[in-house]
Amino acid sequence: MRDIAFLIFPGFQILDLTGPLAAFELAKGVGVPDPYRCFVVSQSGGPVRSSSGLEVTASKIRSKPYDTLTVVGADLLSRPYDLPDISDHLARAAAKGTRRVASVCTGAFFLAEAGLLDGRRATTHWKQTAQLQRQFPKVKVEPNRIFVKEGGIWTSAGVTAGIDQALAMIEEDLGSAVSHEVARLLVVYHRRPGGQSQFSAMADMEPATDRMREVLTYMREHLHEQLSTEHLAAIACLSPRQFGRAFLMETGETPAKAVERLRVEVARQRVERSAEPIELIAHSVGFRDPERMRRAFIRVTGHPPQSVRRLSHQKGVDDPLAIAQ
Template sequence: MQRIGFVIFHGFQMMSLAAASVFEFANIELEESVYDVHYLSETGAAVRSSFGMTTQSEAFSAEPFDTLLICGGVGIPESTPALLDFVREAPSRARRVAAICTGTFLLAETGLLDGRRATTHWLLARELAERHPNVDVEEDRIFIIDGDIWTSAGMSAGVDLALAMVEKDLGIEVARKVARKLVLYHRRAGGQSQFSTLLELEPKSDRIQSALTYAKSHLRSTLSVEELAAAANLSARQFSRAFRAETGQSPAKAVEHLRIEAARLMMEQTRHPVEVVAREVGFADRERMRRAFVRAFGQPPQAIRRQSPVYEPDDLATA
């Protein structure tokens, strides 16, 4: 049996504990107690969350755990000497240590993330980088595994992180079944973006929004600047200038991001060969799509497909 410890503190966010359901349903799926979940705190009493609900906990001790997960808060958690000491010593008493959302700040404060890759909620990622310049912060990742240290983005990403742990421990089929029982489409791969391309671009004018909407509906087209400018009722020069001013990107880069997002969804939801996916979303060939995936997600399209609930082992033989 693997002992799982959730580290909580005054003002922790209850959503962090959603990850505990992943371990619970893994036990249900296997009809045995593979995971033994505990809630740990400095006082060992009832701990009040940010929304007023309380959770009964056990006091910090030197007992070993397979996995320790540090919960997050609505903002950056306030640390105490005892909390930091426990977190700092966590790698000596656990096989893996994880932080959910802003719990990453506690890990960073101890120095455990120095020289490592890590992520947190996108709203606070830059502050994490500023406070802890020795941490390699990747602000647009669902979760990151760097050796025995795991970190995740916002609260719901803790569920993806826990599903990834179950997959490593018990295999992908068990993780898929757990995801289905939790009414999740499937776990998001760690390299995925925290938010969608259209939300990320946040155009300020209706004209630029219209051009992006047109692009998303015509990804198979060449989508030249002239074509997008016509959709926005602007000259090509006016459009390029306005587009960069409003989104911070060139039209070509934004279109590539839209194509990557559409391709990722097709890789996850269908069994189409890579060549078909590349053609449907407007990439010239599979190699250009592969390079775009590696730039965006740090992994090729085939890695995304392996996480898909429709994936079959022989799919990649013909991909």
């Protein structure tokens, strides 16, 4: 039996806890009897209030290693003082033999503060990827991933991505049949692979500087045109190399990936909401041909445009979960 613990603190996001916790709970009795024993822990134990106001009673985190210790996310901008203390617990857990140390959403900031992500690939919610990269430059932030596994360190994107990560852990422990059955019990459409891009509202992103905000606005307004890095760098009055570094630091994306994601997000809305031909949509948002758009859709959403259209029509009828995060 493996001990699975979730580390919470005041202001934590309730779904970051309950989603993956439910996945491990439902694995009990599916294939292997009682494979997991689940704990909710905090620094001192007792009632812990979530950001929604719901209180969860936690046990005090123990010194004996857990099999898996996952720290959940929260609005860290309002609680930066929590980082050092909680990160100390994570660093000690990793040093004492905890097999997997993981995070959901902004819980990645705690792992980074503990030094567990130095030199490693990691992800977090799309809104915080740029901040994670700025605050912890030794981390190799991958903003487009649902979850990232590097050895015994796991990080996942926002909210429901914690379920995908938990299902991947269950598959690692108990096999794909058990993982798929748990997904079915959760009424999850399917387990998204870690490499699938998390859906991000790139169109709503606001970089830190006016220079990059102007570039992003230009991208949005000229998607149908060729948007090379050199052209965008000229708009920012920077060399292509300087622009590429600055844009990545402020948005968590390379300029080319940002253009692709913007095009997919705009095209996706039209694919879902209209009966326009796919070829017409592709050309109108700047893709040279439908095949390029198809490949971009698969990278960003995990589905080709035709599947996105079909599943959007099924939503609310016979599909239990929309394909977007």
